[in-house]
Amino acid sequence: xxxxxxxxxxxxxxxxxxxxxxxxxxxxxxxxxxxxxxxxxxxxxxxxxxxxxxxxxxxxxxxxxxxxxxxxxxxxxxxxxxxxxxxxxxxxxxxxxxx
Numbered sequence: 001x002x003x004x005x006x007x008x009x010x011x012x013x014x015x016x017x018x019x020x021x022x023x024x025x026x027x028x029x030x031x032x033x034x035x036x037x038x039x040x041x042x043x044x045x046x047x048x049x050x051x052x053x054x055x056x057x058x059x060x061x062x063x064x065x066x067x068x069x070x071x072x073x074x075x076x077x078x079x080x081x082x083x084x085x086x087x088x089x090x091x092x093x094x095x096x097x098x099x
Contacts, residue, residue: 020048020073021048021049021050021073021074022045022048022049022050022071022072022073023049023050023051023052023071023072023073024036024037024049024050024051024052024069024070024071024072025054025060025064025067025068025069025070025071025072026051026052026053026069027054027055027065027068028053030068030069032068032069032081032084033068033069036071036079036084036094037049037051037069039091039094043094043095045094045095054068067081068080069081073097078097079094
């Protein structure tokens with residue numbers, strides 16, 4: 001469900017769902033964001049994933065600009081760019097969040 005612009009819209013979808021929805025806060029052209037989204041696809045978790053382009057909302061841009069990608073599960077932020085490492089453990093972390 002790409003194209004959700006507002007944090008409140010994303011939260012409404014999370015709160016109204018009985019499954020664990022994943023929200024990916026990202027920016028266009030962000031290679032780390034693309035990597036997290038691609039990994040989520042390979043893990044098969046994108047059916048419950050909403051992507052939010054933080055540059056479409058000034059409040060979200062101010063909040064997440066230097067932190068993207070940020071992953072939220074069930075309304076709680078659980079993952080951000082600084083958790084990514086070259087050893088691939090971030091992929092395990094991502095899987096454990098939705099598994």
